[in-house]
Amino acid sequence: MIRVENIYKSFGEKSILCGVNLEVCSGQTFVIVGSSGVGKSIFLKTIVGLIKPESGIITIDGIDITKCIVSDLRKIQKKVGYVFQESALFDSLNVFENVAFGLRSLTNLSEEEIKNRVTKCLTMVGLKNVEHLKPANLSGGMKKRVAIARTISYKPNYILYDEPTTGLDPIMSDVISDLIISLKKYLNVSSVVVTHDMKSAYKIADRIMMLYEGRIIFSGTPEEVKNTDNEYVRQFVEGSSRGPMQQIDRTFKMG
Numbered sequence: 001m002i003r004v005e006n007i008y009k010s011f012g013e014k015s016i017l018c019g020v021n022l023e024v025c026s027g028q029t030f031v032i033v034g035s036s037g038v039g040k041s042i043f044l045k046t047i048v049g050l051i052k053p054e055s056g057i058i059t060i061d062g063i064d065i066t067k068c069i070v071s072d073l074r075k076i077q078k079k080v081g082y083v084f085q086e087s088a089l090f091d092s093l094n095v096f097e098n099v100a101f102g103l104r105s106l107t108n109l110s111e112e113e114i115k116n117r118v119t120k121c122l123t124m125v126g127l128k129n130v131e132h133l134k135p136a137n138l139s140g141g142m143k144k145r146v147a148i149a150r151t152i153s154y155k156p157n158y159i160l161y162d163e164p165t166t167g168l169d170p171i172m173s174d175v176i177s178d179l180i181i182s183l184k185k186y187l188n189v190s191s192v193v194v195t196h197d198m199k200s201a202y203k204i205a206d207r208i209m210m211l212y213e214g215r216i217i218f219s220g221t222p223e224e225v226k227n228t229d230n231e232y233v234r235q236f237v238e239g240s241s242r243g244p245m246q247q248i249d250r251t252f253k254m255g
């Protein structure tokens with residue numbers, strides 16, 4: 001289980017996370033939504049230990065990653081896969097080496113085992129005969145799938161996805177949503193998914209949470225989100241520029 005308790009994180013004067021709590025139970029998919037810049041990526045990075053919060057506790061399977069020693073953190077990080085917002089593939093490595101990268105650094109598998117595992121993971125994400133291609137020669141959807149293959153290759157118990165469908169066409173977004181559901185079903189992984197894509201959120205989520213001004217201001221099932229009268233959630237879901245979250249000065253002063 002991942003348990004986040006009362007996390008605070010700021011950059012200089014700017015508070016980003018102000019007491020965030022989250023509990024991800026086994027085999028569940030949690031979706032986090034919220035406006036751009038609200039701190040969703042920062043939150044995921046604190047869960048995986050890439051950013052240290054100023055205060056609060058993050059336990060993964062009972063170990064507090066904000067306090068543990070480096071070797072324990074490495075062990076814990078093996079359990080938590082992270083699919084970066086920009087896929088974060090290594091440009092100079094081909095698809096095979098990108099997927100094999102985690103296996104080489106986190107496991108003691110032989111070359112043959114690595115080859116088998118890479119092929120299996122690429123097949124799971126629906127990619128064939130692309131092992132030799134470099135990231136520059138892949139579409140956005142292919143890059144996302146390679147990034148997911150790289151993450152599942154070392155069999156994490158938890159996967160954190162940062163905007164896995166952003167920038168993809170609606171069909172490819174749905175393919176990625178189905179993939180997230182399949183990974184939950186067949187690998188029994190628990191996931192936290194940050195997304196702006198409400199169609200995907202409704203499809204994959206056991207619970208949807210909304211982050212606003214450093215806190216989770218709403219948490220509910222997809223059905224509860226659809227029926228909520230929380231005006232912040234409604235504005236976000238409806239994608240309206242008018243509502244309590246107005247941030248942009250609409251006074252145009254040209255010339």
Ligand SMILES: Nc1ncnc2c1ncn2[C@@H]1O[C@H](COP(=O)(O)OP(=O)(O)OP(=O)(O)O)[C@@H](O)[C@H]1O
Binds near residue numbers: 016035037
């Ligand atoms: N290393 C950093 N130093 C200072 N400020 C940072 C740093 N990283 C992020 N921030 C700020 O923290 C805020 C939250 O950033 P974050 O990337 O988590 O947003 P987000 O909710 O993921 O947005 P988006 O939906 O656009 O990806 C932003 O205002 C950003 O400028």
Ligand SMILES: [Mg+2]
Binds near residue numbers: 040042
């Ligand atoms: Mg982000």
